[in-house]
Amino acid sequence: MSKYILQGTPKNCMKTAMLTLIVTVTSIFPLIASQGDSIIVRVTPTLDPSSSPFVRYVFPAVTVSKNEIVPNETFGCTEYRIDRLVINRFQYWFDNYKSGQRDAKQFMSDIERDAIDTTLLSPNKIKSYVHVFCGLKKAKKVVVVDADNDGDFTNDTVFEFDTLTTEKQYLGDAIGLAPLVKVRYESFSKGKVVSKYAFRRIKPFDIAYNYRNDLDRRLTVYSVPIGSRTGEFRIGENLFKVAMMFSPEGHQEDYRKPYLRIQKAEKVYDIQEAPAQMGEIVVADSHAFKIVSCNWEGTELKLLYEGYQENRVGGMENNLVPTLEGKSLNHTLINIQTLLLGKRYVLLDFWGSWCGPCIRSMPALKTLHTQVDTTKIQFIGIDYEYNTAGQASAQVQLSRFKINWPQVAELSTAQAPSSFPVILSIKNYPTFLLISPEGKVVAREIGEDGLPKIVETLRKVDLMKKQ
Template sequence: MRILILCLLIVFNVQSATSQEIKINLKQKTGYGPFKPEAGNILFSPPNNHPLFNTFSKLEFNNIPDDLIEVKKGIIPFDFLQFLFQSLYGTENYKFFENFKKQRSYEISNDVLSTKQIKCFVRVIFAKNTQDNPIYIIDANQNGNFNDDPIIQIESIQSLEELKNKNLKIIESSYQISNGKNTLERKIPIIVFFHRNELKYNIPSYMVGNIKNQKDIFISHDFIFPDYWVSTINIDNGNSNIKKNDIFQLDNKYYKNNGVDIRSNTLLLTEEKNNNQRFTLNNLEQPDIKSDSTINLDDYKGKYLFIDFWGSWCAPCLQELPILSSIYNEIDKSKIDFIGIAGRDEPKKVLKVIIDHNISWKNILSNDSNKLAEIFNVVKYPTGFLINPDGNIIESDLSVIELRPYLRKYKLLKQGQ
């Protein structure tokens, strides 16, 4: 079996003729399959000037046990685009939905979304019990009451890999999807836990189907986005993961991963007749946000590059910046350098973070002109790419936490680090 991911270089221009669309029927499985677990943040009520403040304030959290203290109310979204649409449709804040859809490159028609309130998220409360232990309750039956759901003590994990082996409590919640005409009923597993002293959730589910020659094909939503906005595929438990919009080669044919349609539970592939892809680094020639001087790619000739996609709006990105700064001080700058790319952001906000955190490496914006986030196919923040001196992406979807081992692997740290 031969699987080759072809989106290996930074900037590309594809000119290919589509020959056939392929739909692969999928079944949902509980667990992680061949993928690494990820975790998301529970959404709590935003400030009163946020477009979603009124939506959160109207949510009913009924019959919370009287003996709980320090109660916090939040939600876990299953289909955030639908949540925004039903919350903001017909309001003065509808533009917030439109911007979000554009920023995330959703290709879903608004016609399949519901203007009525459907159960596209689940309510959760977090509190302490009489023994001062942290607990949570998930309104899994979606009735707005918390006296008919189990009270679960929150456990802590050090590494997300522990989710594969640690026997944490799984709660199965109901939820709904709209196809524009009907509301579809679904079930989904949820795990809640502390990770590095932060409250997190994880959705241990993936899909599996069958591609040509009886090869198993696995699809991940990163265990955070069950609307499959992220649709990463893996074939026959291979070593390579193929992101949405990537073109890959299998058995001497080219295919494009167009992602999962959750309304029909199908994976959409396009068989490409040819694959004429041309790659350059030109789109990185952008003004540095701090100095306003244009980044000169000649400065990076013969070097590795670590590209960090982040945003001033992204809490995990800000939390990782001190770690990334520490790593930056450990690298051999004759062999490697860093470039930050801020996505979905504004120059003033990015500049403030750069100054406040004393970031030493250069940073540029991804915008509608250079489309860097789209070119790198970035679907989550923060995420990193390691690029070799030839311009090839040799490691992708890197987190700051796992960066050092890769820098050691390629001998890019200072001696003794």
């Protein structure tokens, strides 16, 4: 039994956390591809948990009956409980259905929604999850995962987290601090039960969960599914790399509905752009690829080459922005194209009253507004809220920081295909978009660290006031 005491400071904290999978590929197709050609990509997995071209999802462990398993060691904890980390999600649902914990209507809905192949479900209960021990020992939070799935916690690694110093550090995308655990679970294939392994990052703290009480909060453990696959393929003289992750809605490695990125090999993945899904088109260096299919195991990916496309419309750098029109918080119409016709740049600030980094950026944004030449650039805020109460809170923040430029109102419950966040693929807040008078996205930056980068671009295009 090994023991680790975890401490440190995360390099970067983001609002959402999400799992990561990257792809290794060998492709079989001509070096010179024409529009309409199919590309078959052989995918080989490798492990590289440090790579992260996707935002990661975090899953809370499933609380179970106190009598389900009695730990053979309590590790000096005064309070503890045993939870489940679900790995084989579909089998877990099936077992719950057979035991009466999931009704038939709900399970049939599961089958239809996720296209579950029932031939891959064992008729007998198998090890679709692993147990995790979580306890409190004075100022320490103790976490032990039964990684080998043998019901014995004493032969597994003991992780201790200092609750006084590390809890705040984990409230975000602190994946670098979370220990990596290789867990054994069972799957059903070709009529046989087979043992498989999966990798999970174990997070002792997070905020994306509704706790019953403070003790529940302190004893909840989270897992981040991790795997990595990297590789590249070629179109003519252009070398491309591919990144893929399994469906983030579930715990199981099911690649039939992958999230995908394609990029020129020498470039960095743009994690600000929403990853493409089945049937959608990925554009890399103006080359367009449609995602056609991928098998369950993720060993074969099929793409359709859509050809070379210049002047693509969208919200990424070098894209031409589509028609953008919305109503302000004061119900007046705001049309971005009209502002661009005046030969002015437009800086879009996507924010929300619920977003801490957005609010913290407001003083710097206000200062920046006094430093730019407002005859050459117009600031526009895009306030994204979940309800009208949020919009009222936004008005309070605008008054507090004396923000006087126009604000477009966006409600999550009324998102049309033409709304600003949807049409420009905004997934993270704050996000800053600088649009040139020609209607092209000059810069797209994310987070509090993104604003200084916007300032650098404003200097380059001579939009700052003369000293």
